[in-house]
Amino acid sequence: MIIRRSEEQPRWTLLRRFPVPRGFHAASRSRVQAGREWPAPEGAGNVKRMQVYRYDPEGDERPRVDTFHVDLDECGPMLLDALIKIKNQIDPTLTFRRSCREGVCGSCAMNINGTNWLACTRALDELDDPVTVYPLNNLDVIKDLVGDQSHAFAQYAAIRPWLRASPPPKDRERLQSPEQRRELDGYYECILCFCCTSGCPSHWWNGDRFLGPAVLLQAWRWLADSRDEATGERLDELEDPFRLYRCHTILNCTRTCPKGLNPGKAIAEIKRKLLERQG
Amino acid sequence: MAGSDDRAVLRRARGLGSAKSGVRHWWWQRVTAVALVPLTVWMLVLLLATAGEGRRALMVWLGNPAVSVLTVMFVVMMAWHMVLGLTVIAEDYLHHEGVKFAAITLIQVGGVIVGVAGVISVLWLALGGTQ
Amino acid sequence: MTERTRPRSPHVQIYRPQLTSVLSFTHRLSGIALSVGGVILVVWLLLAAAGGSAFGGLNAALGSWFGRLLLFLWTFALFFHLCNGIRHLFWDAVLGFELANIYRSGWLVVVASTVLTVLTWVIAMSMPGVA
Ligand code: SF4
Numbered sequence: 001m002i003i004r005r006s007e008e009q010p011r012w013t014l015l016r017r018f019p020v021p022r023g024f025h026a027a028s029r030s031r032v033q034a035g036r037e038w039p040a041p042e043g044a045g046n047v048k049r050m051q052v053y054r055y056d057p058e059g060d061e062r063p064r065v066d067t068f069h070v071d072l073d074e075c076g077p078m079l080l081d082a083l084i085k086i087k088n089q090i091d092p093t094l095t096f097r098r099s100c101r102e103g104v105c106g107s108c109a110m111n112i113n114g115t116n117w118l119a120c121t122r123a124l125d126e127l128d129d130p131v132t133v134y135p136l137n138n139l140d141v142i143k144d145l146v147g148d149q150s151h152a153f154a155q156y157a158a159i160r161p162w163l164r165a166s167p168p169p170k171d172r173e174r175l176q177s178p179e180q181r182r183e184l185d186g187y188y189e190c191i192l193c194f195c196c197t198s199g200c201p202s203h204w205w206n207g208d209r210f211l212g213p214a215v216l217l218q219a220w221r222w223l224a225d226s227r228d229e230a231t232g233e234r235l236d237e238l239e240d241p242f243r244l245y246r247c248h249t250i251l252n253c254t255r256t257c258p259k260g261l262n263p264g265k266a267i268a269e270i271k272r273k274l275l276e277r278q279g
Numbered sequence: 280m281a282g283s284d285d286r287a288v289l290r291r292a293r294g295l296g297s298a299k300s301g302v303r304h305w306w307w308q309r310v311t312a313v314a315l316v317p318l319t320v321w322m323l324v325l326l327l328a329t330a331g332e333g334r335r336a337l338m339v340w341l342g343n344p345a346v347s348v349l350t351v352m353f354v355v356m357m358a359w360h361m362v363l364g365l366t367v368i369a370e371d372y373l374h375h376e377g378v379k380f381a382a383i384t385l386i387q388v389g390g391v392i393v394g395v396a397g398v399i400s401v402l403w404l405a406l407g408g409t410q
Numbered sequence: 411m412t413e414r415t416r417p418r419s420p421h422v423q424i425y426r427p428q429l430t431s432v433l434s435f436t437h438r439l440s441g442i443a444l445s446v447g448g449v450i451l452v453v454w455l456l457l458a459a460a461g462g463s464a465f466g467g468l469n470a471a472l473g474s475w476f477g478r479l480l481l482f483l484w485t486f487a488l489f490f491h492l493c494n495g496i497r498h499l500f501w502d503a504v505l506g507f508e509l510a511n512i513y514r515s516g517w518l519v520v521v522a523s524t525v526l527t528v529l530t531w532v533i534a535m536s537m538p539g540v541a
Pocket residue numbers: 189190191192193194195196197213214217256257258259260261262263
C-alpha cells in the first residue's frame with residue numbers, strides 16, 4: 001500500500017505494535033498498568049472508546065491507561081475536542097497541552113493510535129476504535145499527556161537557530177531573490193511539534209546526543225538560507241557521529257510530520273554538504 | 280530557578296561538543312556499498328557455478344586471474360563493509376563506554392582476520408592449493 | 411519540594427510499525443545475518459584451501475536440510491540488503507524522498523528481493539552437482 005501524504009492513515013496493519021514485551025526497555029517506574037474504566041453516559045448512541053495514558057505526579061502510582069467512553073454525537077469532530085470533552089465532563093484532572101486548535105502552535109502533539117500527530121487536526125472518524133492516546137514518545141512525563149521537552153528545546157538552542165551574519169550596510173536590508181527564498185520552502189513551515197523526533201527510533205536509543213529530525217531540519221533551514229554567513233561553523237558543529245550520523249534514514253520522521261515536511265530529506269542535504277566540502 | 284535549570288539542560292544538550300568527524304566513516308560505508316553491488320552479483324555467480332562441484336572446480340575457476348582478483352576484491356570489500364556496519368550497530372545499542380569500546384575493538388580485529396584469511400585462502404586456491 | 415523520578419513515555423513498546431521502520435529494521439537484521447554468513451564463507455574458503463577432510467564436512471553440513479534452510483535465508487538476506495542498499499544510495503544522492511516514492515521503492519525492494527531469491531534457488535537446484 002502506497003502512502004502519498006503523511007496525513008493518510010494505513011487501511012490495514014499487520015501489527016499494531018512491535019512484538020516486544022510491554023515492559024521492554026522501560027524502567028520499572030515507566031511500566032504502564034491497566035487503569036480505570038469510565039463508562040458512557042446513559043443513552044449515549046455513538047460511543048468511541050479512548051484509551052488514554054495517565055500519570056499523576058502526586059501519587060505513588062505508576063502510569064496507567066484509562067478507558068473513556070465518549071459519545072461522539074455530543075462531541076466536536078477532532079480528537080482534541082474529545083479530550084476537551086473528557087476534561088470538561090468526565091475527569092477534570094486529565095492534563096494535556098493545546099492552544100491554537102488549528103495545527104499551527106504544535107502544542108497538542110501526541111501519540112495517537114501508535115503514530116505521532118496533532119490532536120487538533122486528527123478527525124475522530126478517521127481513528128479506529130479503540131483510540132489509543134499516549135504522550136509523545138521517550139519524554140519524561142510531567143503529567144498525563146504532558147511530556148518534558150526541555151532537552152528537545154535545548155538541542156534546538158544548541159544549533160543556535162538564528163541568522164548569523166555580519167551587520168548589513170546601514171541603508172540597506174538583506175535582500176533575497178525569489179529563488180533564494182524558495183530554498184527555504186518545506187523547512188521554514190516547521191512548528192517544532194517534535195512529532196518527528198519523538199517517532200525516530202534512533203532518537204529513542206541515543207537522544208541524549210543525536211539531535212533528531214526536528215532540530216536537524218532546522219539546522220538545514222539555516223544552512224539553506226542565502227543570508228546566513230556561518231555555513232562552515234554550522235557544518236563543523238554538526239559533523240559528529242552522534243549529533244548527525246545517528247540518522248540511518250529510517251524515515252519515520254517524514255512519515256509522521258503533521259505539516260507534511262521532510263526532515264529525512266533535510267538530513268540527506270546536510271550529509272551531502274558535508275561530503276561536498278571534503279574535496 | 281528556571282534560569283539555572285535551563286543552563287544545566289543546555290549544557291547537557293551541548294555535551295562534549297562536536298567530534299568534527301563522521302563524514303569519512305559514512306563515505307567509506309557508501310564506497311564499499313557501491314563496490315559490493317557488482318561484486319556480490321559476481322560472487323553469487325561463482326558460488327552457483329561451483330555449487331556442489333567440490334574443491335577441484337573451485338580451484339579451476341580461481342586459477343583464472345580475473346576470477347581470483349574479483350574474488351579477492353569481494354572479500355576485502357565485504358570485510359570492510361561489515362566492520363563499518365557492525366560498528367554503527369554497536370554504537371547505537373551499547374551505552375556502557377567500556378563494553379562499547381571492547382565490542383568495537385573486537386569487530387575491527389575480527390574484520391581484519393576475516394579479510395586476511397579470505398584473501399590468503401583465495402590466493403592459495405588460485406595458485407594450486409594444498410596438494 | 412522533593413520530586414520522584416518521572417516515568418519515561420513509551421516508545422518502541424507502542425509505536426506502530428510502518429514500512430519505513432520495518433524495512434530499516436530488516437536492513438539491519440539482514441546485515442547482521444550476512445556478517446555471520448560472511449564469516450562462514452571465509453571459513454569455507456579457508457577449509458577448501460587447507461585441503462583436509464573438514465571441507466567435505468562443512469559442505470555436508472551446508473547440504474543438509476538445515477544447512478539449506480540457512481543458505482536460503484542468507485540468500486534472501488543478501489538480496490534484501492543489496493536491493494535496500496541501492497535504495498539507500500539513491501537517498502544519499504537526495505533522490506526519491508517524496509513519501510509516495512519512499513513507499514513505492516520500499517515495496518519494490520520487498521518484491522524484488524523475494525523474486526531474486528526464488529530465482530537463484532531455482533538455478534541452484536538445477537545445477538548438475540546439486541541434487
Ligand atoms: S518537522 Fe514536522 S514533525 Fe518535525 S517538528 Fe517540524 S513540524 Fe513537527
